[in-house]
Amino acid sequence: MPDIETDSSEESVPFYPDHVGKEAKVVIGFTGLVLLIGLAGIFFSVGLGEPADPLNTPAHVKPEWYFLALYQLLKYISKTAGAVLPVIAVIVLTIWPFIDRKPDQSSKNYKRRAILVAITMLVLIIMTIWGEVS
Amino acid sequence: MKITFRRSYLIFILSALITLLVIFFAVTDQIQARATPKENKPSGSPSTNWSQVNDLFAKGAHMIAPSSFSAATLPPPEQDPCLHCHITGEDKGLWTPLVRWIFFGTAGLIFVFGIYRSSSVWVNRVPWKPLTRRTTEWVDSRYEISDPLSTFLSKPVPKFAQRWWYCLGGITAFLFIVQGITGIMLAFYYKPTPETAYSSIQFIETQVRFGSSIRMIHHWAANGMIIMCIGHMLRVFIMGAYKNPREFNWVSGMLLLLLTLGFGLTGYLLPWDQRAYWATTVATEIAGSIPVIGDLALVFARVGWDVAAQTLNRFYALHILVLPIATLGFMGAHFLMVRRVGIAKPL
Numbered sequence A: 001m002p003d004i005e006t007d008s009s010e011e012s013v014p015f016y017p018d019h020v021g022k023e024a025k026v027v028i029g030f031t032g033l034v035l036l037i038g039l040a041g042i043f044f045s046v047g048l049g050e051p052a053d054p055l056n057t058p059a060h061v062k063p064e065w066y067f068l069a070l071y072q073l074l075k076y077i078s079k080t081a082g083a084v085l086p087v088i089a090v091i092v093l094t095i096w097p098f099i100d101r102k103p104d105q106s107s108k109n110y111k112r113r114a115i116l117v118a119i120t121m122l123v124l125i126i127m128t129i130w131g132e133v134s
Numbered sequence B: 001m002k003i004t005f006r007r008s009y010l011i012f013i014l015s016a017l018i019t020l021l022v023i024f025f026a027v028t029d030q031i032q033a034r035a036t037p038k039e040n041k042p043s044g045s046p047s048t049n050w051s052q053v054n055d056l057f058a059k060g061a062h063m064i065a066p067s068s069f070s071a072a073t074l075p076p077p078e079q080d081p082c083l084h085c086h087i088t089g090e091d092k093g094l095w096t097p098l099v100r101w102i103f104f105g106t107a108g109l110i111f112v113f114g115i116y117r118s119s120s121v122w123v124n125r126v127p128w129k130p131l132t133r134r135t136t137e138w139v140d141s142r143y144e145i146s147d148p149l150s151t152f153l154s155k156p157v158p159k160f161a162q163r164w165w166y167c168l169g170g171i172t173a174f175l176f177i178v179q180g181i182t183g184i185m186l187a188f189y190y191k192p193t194p195e196t197a198y199s200s201i202q203f204i205e206t207q208v209r210f211g212s213s214i215r216m217i218h219h220w221a222a223n224g225m226i227i228m229c230i231g232h233m234l235r236v237f238i239m240g241a242y243k244n245p246r247e248f249n250w251v252s253g254m255l256l257l258l259l260t261l262g263f264g265l266t267g268y269l270l271p272w273d274q275r276a277y278w279a280t281t282v283a284t285e286i287a288g289s290i291p292v293i294g295d296l297a298l299v300f301a302r303v304g305w306d307v308a309a310q311t312l313n314r315f316y317a318l319h320i321l322v323l324p325i326a327t328l329g330f331m332g333a334h335f336l337m338v339r340r341v342g343i344a345k346p347l
Helices: A015-043 A065-074 A079-094 A108-133 B007-035 B050-059 B081-088 B092-124 B131-143 B146-153 B168-187 B197-206 B211-238 B247-269 B274-288 B294-302 B309-341
Strands: A012-014 B156-158
Touching: A012 A015, A015 B007, A015 B146, A015 B156, A015 B168, A015 B211, A065 A079, A065 A108, A065 B247, A065 B274, A079 B247, A079 B274, A108 B211, B168 B211, B168 B309, B197 B211, B211 B247, B247 B274, B247 B309, B274 B294, B294 B309
Parallel strands: none
Antiparallel strands: A012 B156
């Protein structure tokens, strides 16, 4: 199996206490952030709309922001395709390690994948913003 | 390998946590105290009407916070005054007994510990050992956990893994814990039926102590969890860390992302307002248009053909029971695999 061996001591730090201490700082920072959000919650509110009414469809129905890109896509393609596409995407992403099996030779592979990710994320973000404003 | 215990870490973490908590409670208490309208000011005649006071005591007024000591603000006798004042935060003396117990309790414990330590040294005629070492030795002599624990703790972490983009996954796990804690707090007050869901959220927002804070944290930590999850996956994808031997790390991570999105989907319905109701209708409609299994998926998600009371109940059960258990299982597997194989070395 490739690169499973432990690194030599110059290139690594002990898990405890060095690494745990560093992680503790991150945890304390994020705990502070969470408490700040809680503090903001005293002045502002997440908000609660009108009570649900199954007989009255509001004019603008929107899902959560992380489904907005898919929702926007659904307006322009058929419903069946819109339901099948994400399922296929998820399946392909899940088995991706078994599709892309060639070990990386150089950091050029990083760059290629970074460009792929950047394009995909850009498309998704544009779709999300488009779904938000439309 | 000996475990080096750095006391400064523990003291730093504890003091920072305590300071943050004290500041949080002090500030919020002040804000709440100032926000409460002063409606119980003594008014009218300066002389005490003793027959009225006797009447009040006969009604049980001494069970109610002193600030509401007037016949006009008395709650009806069938309402439990204690529940009322504790939940709404009208009882300003809520922290006093707690502080008293902590102060005198600590002093008492120090006193008892001093007596025990002196008498123990005097009786046994052996030097005193710190309590922490005694405890670890006591446990270790029975369960022998010191060796496996030190192998676990002393496993080296490569230096490249201390860059900030390696902590995105850890932050996701941290936010999951935050979600667990605040979710339990919300579940104490939430009622999953169409008649009561909306009003119970209103109750949380307006009546429960720090209720709006807890809901705000739950809301934003949920969004943060999805963002951190995606960030972590992008990092792993770009660096090719999913390749041999880490294929199943990626697969379990993918399942964890789906579970997180499932949390978002099921949790969004629970407030039972118009936005929640129609967003869920749209989302389940998408699932319903999958060929072959679409109708089955739709009926499974909605428990019927419409989003109704049964849907709310099912989403609630999924949100607080099924998804957390599944997430905990996959998270455990994910961490164990990362631990076993190690972090991928960048080129």
